[in-house]
Amino acid sequence: MSYRKKQLLGFGVILFSLMILLIVLAAMLDGVRQNLSEIMDERYDKVSRSAAFRNNFAYLDSEVGYLINENDPQQISSHLAQIDRRSQAAYNHLSYLQLHIGKDGNGNMLGSIQQGLDRYMDVVERIDDALNRGDSEAASTLFVEEAQGIRTNLLRNLGEYTMMQEDRMQTAQQEADNRFGHILMVSAVSALAIILIGVICASWVIRGTGRSLRRITDMMDRFDPGAVERMSRLTIDTDDEIGNIANGYNHMLDALEDHNRRSRTFNQRIEETNWLQLKLNELLLLYHQMPDQKALAQKFLSIVAPAVQASSALFYIRETKDGKTSFSRIASYADGGSPDTQKRFLPGEGLIGQAAIDRREILIDLPDDHAATLRVGSGDFRPKQLWIIPIQADDHVEAILELASVQPFSPLHHELIEQLRSTLGIALQSVSGRIEVERLLQESQSLTEELRLSSQYKSEFLANMSHELRTPLNSILILSQLIAENPEDADSENKSYADIIHRSGEDLLSIVNDVLDLSKVEAGMLDINREAFSLRDFPELIHYGFDALARQKNIEFEIKVAEDVPAFFHTDGKRMQQIVKNLLSNAFKFTSSGKISCTLHPVRISDLPCAAPGAEAAMSAIAVTVQDTGIGIAEDKREVIFEAFRQADGSTERMYGGTGLGLSICREFARLLGGCMTLDSTEGQGSSFTLYLPELPEESV
Structure with a gap:
């Protein structure tokens, strides 16, 4: 084979190989372009549309929830307008997806979403009808x-549709990556073969082709998939396959930059x-921590001022004084402190007062020659924009916010x-309500303190008077007893008079003692002595003094002690006996026949039926029940009888006498011993008083 034939053959092989290479590269780049086009022009748009549909539907669902719980007609109209706007936007996005189904074959899925939206809007109309009916x-x-x-x-179907589009987008992206890798591999291998053949056959062909391929390779090496700014483009002007590669690469960069810009916008949002x-x-956290409106x-x-970049x-704040409403300045941020500024505005006065009347914002672009300035260390600056904002609550303007800035406020600030x-x-x-509550609480505490001083003075007075009365009463009792016991006057009227004086003196002394006990309790001066009180001796102690009274009134009287009571019980035995004796005295007073x-x-601590102050610290408790068959107590008088100097009614006081101190003393003594009392009574059938006493611990006395 001659050199010329070899040269022609080699050159033909080069041309044939180059033609095949360019065809393959063009096909592969076209596939990459189609994949990228599918990703950006179809899949990304459908994903964005489905996301927009989801967003509008979410707002629509939220507005329906707000509508159900709204009572303000103005707010109801606002919610209905939002529902209409959001539903229309959702339908528009869904219509777009249905018009651009393409070769996805997902018409049934979009139809299911359409049906779900239609059904949801039907329910919304029914909700609106129910609200219009007041139901x-x-x-x-x-x-x-x-x-x-x-x-x-609906959201599940939408999620499946979006996932399908994202899967197809990823598939197309993978195919583009694979093809791109093949392009690089084929380009490199083919370029090497062509260079080797070209060195032998046609150095000028090889040099031209190699130079163009190196430019493409260098550009691909500098390829940045995350770039947002415009990247360098290939500037090959030849109308051949290499030029097509350059154009395809340039188109790919255009699509990628657009995708990155959209992603950046989405992330920024x-x-x-x-x-x-x-x-x-x-x-919101700040609102619960401030002590007053000024703070x-x-x-x-x-x-807020730094957040919205206000200078x-x-x-x-709204203030009402003498029936007149005004808005007074209570706080400022970076205020210049000019003496000419006004600190109080009436409704309708200036922009502040006008915003209060109109109940809407006022946004003003200030001219460059405006007189107001902002003062800083380096000088004064003139604000560019003024923003007056009324703050409303319960259909009232509570405050006015004034913001000034050297640059326009952004939509995010609004x-x-x-x-x-x-x-x-x-x-x-x-905050205003909390301040008022604290003020009332302080007044209440002050009044309570005044009442407790006054109560102390009363208690001290009663105690002093009781001691003063006891001395002459003791003398009267002694003298009357001596007269009654004088054998010379055994049959005279003096003995009868002395008996009357003695009994009256004893009654009066009992009253004085009761008043003294109550005064000691109120003054906190009554001491409680903890001792081991023998419960086995309880019947003997109580029988004394009441057996004769029971025989005199022909009333059955018995005392029972349960077998499982402890031998000793730690409490103040004297006060406990005084409570029981007072209850028995009342029972005998108001019982004319029957049984006491x-x-x-x-009893167990957990079974106490009333609030006993000493229950928490006690380990055990006892109950003493005094039951009679007397006159009973009406239901509406059961609390009254425990008050000092009070009885059930006037007829009871006239018929049975007494001062009404006995039950009051019983309740106070029971409280001092850490216990409580209950009453069960039926008018005309009798009463049952129960004293519950927890055992006194040593540290409580």
Whole structure:
């Protein structure tokens, strides 16, 4: 074979090989372009649309929930408008997806989503009808039992559709990556073969082709899949396969940059939402920590002003004095402190007063020659924008917020302030209410303290008077007893008079002793002595003094002690006997026939039927029940009889006498011993008083 033939053959082989290589590379790059086109133009758009549909449906579902719990007609109209807007947006996104089904074959899935949305909107209409009828319970039932089930199925179908699109997007991305790898491999191998053949056959062909391929390879080596800014493009102007490769690569970069820009926008929105929620949570926690409205306003400005990039801020609170309402400044942020600034505005006065009347924001772009300035260490700056914001709660403007900035407020700043307006108004009302409660509590504590001093003076007076009365009474009792026991006057009227004086003196002394005991209790001067009291000796101690009275009135009287009571019980035995004797005295006074019984038995601490102060520290307890068949006590008089100097009614006092101190002393002594009392009575059939005494521990005395 001649050199010329070899050269022609080699050159033909080169041309043929180059043609095949370019065809293969063009096909592979076209496949990559198709994969990228599918990812960006079809799959990404469908995923974005489905996400937008989900977002609008979520807001729609939230607005329906708010609508059910809303009572304000204005807010109800607002919720209905939002529901209509969100549902229309959801239908628009769904229609777009149905019009661009393409070769996915997912018409049935979109049809299921369409049916779910239609059913959900049907339930919304039924909820609206129920609310119009005033049947909020039916509306809540529809929302919980029907709407939420439809919502779950719809979101599941939507999730399956979105997952399918994402899977196909990943599949297309993988195919593009694989093809791209093949392109690199084929390009490298083919380039090497062509270079080797070209060195032998045509160095100028090899050099030209190698130069173009090196440019492509260098560009691919600098490829950054996460780049957002514009990357360098291939500038090969040849109208051949290499030029097509360059164009395909350039198209791929265009699609990738667009995808990265969209991702960056989406991530930025997520960050803004998280920032917004963080600020809202920070302020919500702040509301519960401030002692008054001024502190709340100052702390609010110190957080919100930097958040919205305000250069200065003022806070005005609504005040009502002498029937006139005004808005007074209580807090400021970076205020210049000019003496010419006004600190109080009436409704309708200036922008502050006008915002209070109109109940809407006022946003003003200030001219460059505006007189107001912001003062800092390096000089004064003129604000560019002024924002007046009324803070409402319960259909009232509670405060006015004034913000000034050297740059326009962003939509994110507007969104933050809009969400803070209602919560701030409620927080101001809450702080005001808490201050009022604290004021009333202080007044109550002051009155309580005054009453406790006055009570002490009364107790001291009664105690002193009781001691003063006891001395002449003792003399009267002694002298009357001497006269009655004089044998010379045994049959005279003097003995009868002396007996009367002696009995009257004893009654009066008993009253004085009762008053003295009550005064000691009220003054906190009555001592409790803990001792080991013998419960086995209890019947003998109680029988003394009441047996003769029972025989005199012909009344059956018995005392029972349960067998399982302990031999000794730690309490103040004297006070315990005084309580029981007072109860028995009352029983004999108001019982003319029948039976009176006194029963003592142990009880468990957990079974006490009344609130005993010493129950928590005690290990055991006893109960003493005094039961009679007397006149009984009416149900509406059961609390009255325990009050000092009170009896059931006037007829009882006239018929049976007495001062009404006995039961009052019993209850106070029971409380001092750590116990309590209960009453069970039927009018006309008798009464049953039960004393519950926990055992006194040593450390309680």
